[in-house]
Amino acid sequence: MRAPKIPKPTVRRLAIYYRCLNKLKENGIEKTSSKEMADLLGIKASQVRKDLSYFGEFGKRGVGYNVDKLSFKLKEILGLKKNWNVAIVGAGNLGYAIANYSGLEKNGFKVVTAFDNDEKKIGNMIVPGVKIERIQDIEKIIKTYNVEIAVLSVPVNAAQEVVDILLEAGIKGILNFTPTSLSVPENISVEDVDFVISLKSLTFEIASAENEL
Ligand SMILES: NC(=O)c1ccc[n+]([C@@H]2O[C@H](COP(=O)([O-])OP(=O)(O)OC[C@H]3O[C@@H](n4cnc5c(N)ncnc54)[C@H](O)[C@@H]3O)[C@@H](O)[C@H]2O)c1
Numbered sequence: 001m002r003a004p005k006i007p008k009p010t011v012r013r014l015a016i017y018y019r020c021l022n023k024l025k026e027n028g029i030e031k032t033s034s035k036e037m038a039d040l041l042g043i044k045a046s047q048v049r050k051d052l053s054y055f056g057e058f059g060k061r062g063v064g065y066n067v068d069k070l071s072f073k074l075k076e077i078l079g080l081k082k083n084w085n086v087a088i089v090g091a092g093n094l095g096y097a098i099a100n101y102s103g104l105e106k107n108g109f110k111v112v113t114a115f116d117n118d119e120k121k122i123g124n125m126i127v128p129g130v131k132i133e134r135i136q137d138i139e140k141i142i143k144t145y146n147v148e149i150a151v152l153s154v155p156v157n158a159a160q161e162v163v164d165i166l167l168e169a170g171i172k173g174i175l176n177f178t179p180t181s182l183s184v185p186e187n188i189s190v191e192d193v194d195f196v197i198s199l200k201s202l203t204f205e206i207a208s209a210e211n212e213l
Helices: 008-026 034-041 045-054 067-077 093-099 133-146 154-167 193-212
Strands: 084-089 110-117 124-128 131-136 148-153 173-176 191-192
Touching: 008 034, 008 045, 008 067, 034 045, 084 093, 084 133, 084 193, 093 110, 093 148, 110 124, 110 133, 131 133, 133 154, 148 154, 154 173
Parallel strands: 084 110, 084 148, 110 131, 148 173, 173 191
Antiparallel strands: 124 131
16 A cells, blocks of 8 residues: 655655754764754754654654664655665766666666667766667666666657656656656656746745845
């Protein structure tokens, strides 16, 4: 049975709390509170408590949270107790940059394979030791490497056709960088990442502040 539906903004904040707790741990801090975490993150303490309450009681009133225990719990909730094998699909500028981001491995995500449809790229290394393969061979390769997550970085006009290939091959989650909404069955997870959307929310805030003047 699937876990009860947790709102996506809550899940995103859980990942941010997890990062914040790890920072506290690195600094040798053993106890914290919703207020301290909220102040560090620029949000409200009631928000932290509400987000954590989806998963039960973590802290004691007046005592706060044990940093180690809460971080362990969030690691479990976020599915980070194991490492995840990742495939880059579309080994162009963005795919290459993502594959070479050192933060991935530090966070338990390993790029183990990459795919493209450009014959000139096939056989090149996307990261040392990881070859770019033909998209036609995806099914066999992702089974061999036990890949569950694909980073989608193909041109937008190829996105859905490539997603259909990924689904056929047994991928469970897609990190979608293409500027389009993908059509996938309910049991497949998709996360859209688009920095142009983020820029537009920034311009909205700047424009709103200017209009208030
Ligand atoms: N989300 C963001 O913030 C963000 C930022 C930059 C780019 N993008 C998007 O990311 C995607 C990639 O951008 P880029 O600049 O790396 O482009 P790019 O042209 O450098 O790379 C695309 C790669 O996909 C390959 N490809 C094309 N069709 C394919 C197919 N059917 N199967 C497999 N591989 C295929 C190409 O050969 C190429 O290597 C685009 O959709 C772009 O709009 C998103």
